[in-house]
Amino acid sequence: MIELRNVTLKYGEKLVLDKVSLAVQDNTIKAVLGPSGVGKSTILKLMLGLIKPNSGQVFVDGLDITSMKEADLYPIRRKMGIVFQGNALFDSMTISQNLSFFLRENLRLPEDEIGRRVAEQIRFAGLEGYEDQLPESLSGGMRKRVAIGRALIFNPKMILFDEPTAGLDPVSSKKILNLIASLKKSNDLGAAFVTHIIDDVFAIADHVAVLYQGKIIFDGETEKLHESDHPFIRSILSDKILEL
Ligand SMILES: Nc1ncnc2c1ncn2[C@@H]1O[C@H](COP(=O)(O)OP(=O)(O)OP(=O)(O)O)[C@@H](O)[C@H]1O
Ligand SMILES: [Mg+2]
Known part of the structure; x- marks a missing residue:
């Protein structure tokens, strides 16, 4: 339902996303895992059309929103709920x-x-x-x-979360993760969340993409992460680093 295709994003001279391709399907839970400052919040902003890529395209429900005018983006954004890291209440x-x-x-x-x-x-x-x-x-x-x-x-058909459990105690974290998982079951909703907490990915994500140094180094079913031979993924799995 949401797709980034070959997206490159720079802030000034700083290259944050380097030809990133990534899709979030309807009725699945997708995680984007990556260390601090890697560009996770940037990915959510691109999905909502809040910022534009330097090159590449963003699709929502098959519509190319890359160059869409602000007024045309409103009905598209309404298909996606967003939960900000600080809640923004x-x-x-x-x-x-x-x-x-x-x-x-x-x-x-x-x-x-x-x-x-x-x-x-x-x-x-x-x-x-x-x-x-x-x-x-x-x-x-x-x-x-x-x-x-x-x-x-x-x-919405899809809900996006920026670090849904950051700053929460373990019991509250578990409740929030259960709530996200229950959305898929009871409301037929897709969800995407970005996080630096590996435990959250294993707890509820059907699919995970790992973002590292501007590139997607893994994208697939969560359990297949163990089969990756990328050194960064091997290190986070073998060192049991729970938070990047
Ligand atoms: N508006 C901006 N102008 C310049 N640089 C920015 C801007 N927004 C983000 N950055 C930089 O781009 C990089 C990616 O930022 P982003 O917020 O997407 O990372 P993140 O993975 O969400 O980080 P965190 O884990 O801290 O939430 C960071 O180095 C950040 O400092
Ligand atoms: Mg962030």
Whole structure:
């Protein structure tokens, strides 16, 4: 459903992605694993059309979005929910208001439909009783669940996560990973997440691409990662480095 084809991306003179090709299929969980600063968040921005590649193409549902105008990108972005690393919640709004904001502002849905969708996400994210609280009064894991609920509220076909478990304690991490895995089963949704935590990949990803020094050095089924003979992958597997 989302594909980067031969994408090269530079910030100024700095080459970050060097002819990267990568696809995320419907109804699968794909991870992009790589060390800090390798270009993981950059890949998500390219998928959303927030930045343009220097060369190569980006496709969403078969449509080439590489040179699309901002106005044409809105309906495309609505097919993809995004959960940012820092959640990007509105601090001064309650949990309900955070969830309803874009429905009201962007879709201008009737209030009863907004209420129905907010209640659905509150239930799914296990946030009953917290509707009128501010984000600051919630734990990190709960704030992450609000961000996931907000990403799901447009009924996307695909949800993208930037480091979904970064900064969370092990129990909260596991809950978030279970929630991501359950999206595929119960909502028929595809998910892509970028991470530097190998355990998260083995926990839930069907497919993984490994990004290292600007290039994809592995792309395939997660269990096949063990068969790779690339020195970087061998070292992360044999040294049992859990976080790159
Ligand atoms: N707007 C920008 N201008 C210049 N350089 C940038 C910009 N955004 C990112 N970079 C640089 O490009 C490289 C890739 O950045 P990116 O944020 O995609 O990496 P990342 O893999 O998500 O890193 P992290 O693990 O820290 O989240 C980094 O070296 C970063 O410093
Ligand atoms: Mg990042």
